[in-house]
Amino acid sequence: MQINSELCLGCAKCIKFCPMKAIEMENKKAIINQTLCAECGVCHRLAVCETNAFIPCVELPWPRSLRSIFSDPVTIFQETGCSGRGTEEMKTNDVTNRFKDTKYVGIAVDVGRPNVGCSLKDVEKITRVLALLGVEFEKLNPISYLMKDFNTGDLIEEVLDEKVISCVIEVLVPIANVPEVVDELKEVAKDIDTVFSIGIICKVEKDLSIPVIPILEQRGYFVKPSAKTNIGLGKRI
Amino acid sequence: MTHTLHRYRKNNEKADDYVLLSMAAQGFNSINAREKLVEVFKIMYSENPDNIGDDNQGGIYTGKKIEEIIENATDKAYMDSVFSSKDSLGAVLNKLKEADLGISVTVTGDMDDVFEVMQDVELKPHTVNLSLGYFGKKELLPDEDILEIVTMCGHSMVCKDHVQYIMKRVEKGIMTTKEAAQDLARPCTCGIFNVKRAEGILERCYRGKEEA
Numbered sequence: 001m002q003i004n005s006e007l008c009l010g011c012a013k014c015i016k017f018c019p020m021k022a023i024e025m026e027n028k029k030a031i032i033n034q035t036l037c038a039e040c041g042v043c044h045r046l047a048v049c050e051t052n053a054f055i056p057c058v059e060l061p062w063p064r065s066l067r068s069i070f071s072d073p074v075t076i077f078q079e080t081g082c083s084g085r086g087t088e089e090m091k092t093n094d095v096t097n098r099f100k101d102t103k104y105v106g107i108a109v110d111v112g113r114p115n116v117g118c119s120l121k122d123v124e125k126i127t128r129v130l131a132l133l134g135v136e137f138e139k140l141n142p143i144s145y146l147m148k149d150f151n152t153g154d155l156i157e158e159v160l161d162e163k164v165i166s167c168v169i170e171v172l173v174p175i176a177n178v179p180e181v182v183d184e185l186k187e188v189a190k191d192i193d194t195v196f197s198i199g200i201i202c203k204v205e206k207d208l209s210i211p212v213i214p215i216l217e218q219r220g221y222f223v224k225p226s227a228k229t230n231i232g233l234g235k236r237i
Numbered sequence: 238m239t240h241t242l243h244r245y246r247k248n249n250e251k252a253d254d255y256v257l258l259s260m261a262a263q264g265f266n267s268i269n270a271r272e273k274l275v276e277v278f279k280i281m282y283s284e285n286p287d288n289i290g291d292d293n294q295g296g297i298y299t300g301k302k303i304e305e306i307i308e309n310a311t312d313k314a315y316m317d318s319v320f321s322s323k324d325s326l327g328a329v330l331n332k333l334k335e336a337d338l339g340i341s342v343t344v345t346g347d348m349d350d351v352f353e354v355m356q357d358v359e360l361k362p363h364t365v366n367l368s369l370g371y372f373g374k375k376e377l378l379p380d381e382d383i384l385e386i387v388t389m390c391g392h393s394m395v396c397k398d399h400v401q402y403i404m405k406r407v408e409k410g411i412m413t414t415k416e417a418a419q420d421l422a423r424p425c426t427c428g429i430f431n432v433k434r435a436e437g438i439l440e441r442c443y444r445g446k447e448e449a
Contacts, residue, residue: 016398017424042394042424045299073392073426074293076313092262092341093364108366110243114384114393116377165393182369189372197243198369204362208352213367224368225249227348228242231355232363233333234341237266 001037001044005029007053014048019115019165038117038165039067041074063159066120069142070164077142086168087140090201094234099203102211105175106201107135109185111194112166118194120146121160123167126196127153129188130171133181138170175202175212179219199228240391241345241429242368245384254389255326255346256429257281259316266339270312273338278307278316280336284329286318290428298422298432321433323354331358382442386421389431394424407443414439 001022010028017023022036023043030053044054060068068075070085089108093099099106109126112118123143130137131153137144148154173181178200185198200223202212213223241256259277261270282289282303290296291306292315310316320326326344333342344351352362371378378384379397387395403421406412412420418435 016402017396018398019393019396021398040392040394042396045426046424073394076293088260088262090364090366091258091260091343092265094341095262095265099364106366112393113240113243113391114387115379115397116374186372192373195371195373195375195377197371199242200367200369201364202367203364206361208362210365210367216367216369221369224370225251225347225349226242226244226246226345226368227351228343228345228366229348229351229355229362230341230343230364231330231360233337233339233360234262235266235339236262237268237339 001032001039001041002055002057003030003032004053004055005031007051009051014043017043017046017048020117020163036163037067038071038163039064040071040165041068063162066146066159066162067164070167085142085166087138087170089170090228090230092234093203093230094232095236099201102203102205103175104172105178105212107171107173107178107181108199108201109169109196110166110199111169111196112164113197116194117163117165118167119160120155120162120164122192122194123169124153124155124160125192126169126185126188127155129153129184130169130181133173133177133184135171135173135181138172141168141170143167143169175215178212178215179221182216182219182221240427241343242366243371243388243391244345245381245388247381247385251347251350252434253321254431254434255320255344255351257318257320257329257342257344258429259340259342260314261312261340263313267312270340271310271314273340274312274314274316275307275310276336276338277333277340277342278310280332281316281318281329283332284320284325287321287431287433288422288425288428289318290426291316292427295426296422296428298419298428298430299426315427317427317429319429319431321431323350326351327354327357330354330360334358334360382438385438386435389429389435390425391429392426394426395421395430396424404439404442407439408446414443
C-alpha cells in the first residue's frame, strides 16, 4: 500500500484503522511504513480517506506478494483456489473425507492473530519443531508451498523477512501423539515474538463422543467450550 | 482457515453467537455450485441473521447489498452469516436440512448448544475443530473486552485502536452502542462480525465505566 502525499490532508484519521500500526505521520503527512505493512488492504477497502489518497499496488513483487496472500482476505491463493491463509480443512470434511477417522487428528496452528501479526521467521520456528515431531504437513496449505524441506520444516530463505497478519500451519498426527505435539508447541511459544492459537480437528463418533477431548484433558489442556462443527450436510456429486 | 474458531469470550462465558459458513469442496462438488450456494445464502438471510456476506465480496456492513452478493456469487463463494439465538440457529439449520443442497456447512458456537440444536433438527455432527486458546506473547494482545470484539472478525481486520476510539465516542455520548457496533463491523469482509454481540459488549463496558 502507498499513500499519495499530494492528496493526503494530514488529518491522521486513517491511523486507527491499521491492524499492523503501519500508518505513521511524517512532515504532517500520513505515510506507510513498508516494513510493517502487511498489504491487507483494509485502509483502502474501508475508504477511510476523504481524498482517496491510498494507492493499492496492482501487482506486488515476489516475495512481498505473500503479504497480501496471507493478510488480505479477498486475495485468492492460486495454487489452492482458496482465499485467505489456510485450506478448506474440516469445513468440507463431510465431502472430502480429509480426516477419515479418529485415528488421525488435524492440528491447525493459527499464527499472528488477532492484531499482532507475525514474521515468517517466527512461522519457521514452529514448522521446524513440528517437522522434528514427524508430523504430516498439509500439502495444499500456502505455508507448505514455502517449505524448502518437509523433514526439517525450513522455509525458503527469501521469504523469511516477510510480515503477515497471520497464517495457518496445518498438520496431521496420530491421535496418541496430540499431547506431545501440543507440549512442544507450548515450548516454542516461549521463543517467538507473536501469538498463536491452536485448533484440533477430530471426527465425531456415532455416539457423539470426540475421542481427542479426554486425551487433551488428561494432559491438563483446557478445551474451550466454543468449537466449529461440520454439520454433515455436504455430499459428493 | 480457522477464522471463526478462536472468537474470544471473557471467562469462557456462554455467548449467543453462532457463525455459519458454507462452501463447496473444490474438486468434489464445486462445479456449478453457484446456484446451491446462493440458495444457502437465501435460506440464511430468511432467518434474519445479525450479519451476512460472502468472503469473496463482502458483507452487509461493508456496504454490499443482498441482491448484489447474490448476483455476483461464484462457484467459489463462501457464504457466511451469524445468528444470536439458538431458536434462529435451529430454524436455519432445519431449512438447510430440508433443502438438501449437498453443500457443506459449519457452525461455530458453544459446542453443547450447537449439538443440542442439531439433535432437535435431527442432524449429526460430522467433524469438529476445537480451540485450545492462545499461546506465545499474550501480553501483545489487547485487553479482554477489546479482544472479544476484534476476534469477531476472524481475519483480524478490526483494529484494536479503532475499537478504543469507538469506545471513547460511546462514553462521550457521540455514538450509541448500536451505531458503534455497526461501525466496527465495516472492516469484516465475511459478514461474521456479530453486531448484536458487539453492542452488548460495548454496553457492558460503558455501564462498567459509569458505575466506576
